[in-house]
Amino acid sequence: LSEDEISGEGQGTFEILDFGRANYNLSGGSSTVLLIDQSGSYLEIDPYNNRTKALNKFLEDFGSDNYLIAGAFSKSGKLTTQPVEYPTNEFSTPWVHQKYLFELAGRTGGTNVLYDAIDEGLDKLILAPRYPRHLVAMVHASDAGSTATLSSVIAKAIQYQVKIHIIVFGSEPAGSEVWELVDKTNGMLA
Numbered sequence: 001l002s003e004d005e006i007s008g009e010g011q012g013t014f015e016i017l018d019f020g021r022a023n024y025n026l027s028g029g030s031s032t033v034l035l036i037d038q039s040g041s042y043l044e045i046d047p048y049n050n051r052t053k054a055l056n057k058f059l060e061d062f063g064s065d066n067y068l069i070a071g072a073f074s075k076s077g078k079l080t081t082q083p084v085e086y087p088t089n090e091f092s093t094p095w096v097h098q099k100y101l102f103e104l105a106g107r108t109g110g111t112n113v114l115y116d117a118i119d120e121g122l123d124k125l126i127l128a129p130r131y132p133r134h135l136v137a138m139v140h141a142s143d144a145g146s147t148a149t150l151s152s153v154i155a156k157a158i159q160y161q162v163k164i165h166i167i168v169f170g171s172e173p174a175g176s177e178v179w180e181l182v183d184k185t186n187g188m189l190a
Helices: 050-060 098-106 114-126 150-159 175-184
Strands: 030-037 066-073 133-139 162-168
Touching (some): 030 114, 050 098, 066 114, 150 175
Parallel strands (some): 030 066, 030 133
């Protein structure tokens, strides 16, 4: 994007105060934990299970130098372990757990425990085989009962140099609820 491609609409006056370019080096390996919110039900916001199709494509496109593991999280739902259920305890390359991913669509329920899931995902990344380390959480609800706190997971991510990225489906959680996670760990919010 260039500066002239950005516009704002609404009441008031908008001015771009700063504009910069970021170049990302996509070569080399990484370790990534992908956490999928299984709380509640996706039936209302994703009746055609587009989330799973997009996730599967994303995971299949990981390069062979990248290690990844994907898991689903919720509390008191239909997962076999809490707060996170993984198809395996090992990072893999390439992505080989398509069946697990597609079966998750029928196992939504319970409450969101985002901070507990991130805390457990960070434990996996601490032992991960490659740098940089990324944790991607796909959420559609606010945290509703984690024992881990926002400040504790941020401190842990910073200590072990893990970037936390959050992708929000729907209207919850509000960006302000998860902004600190991505901002303080140099992650991204979508």
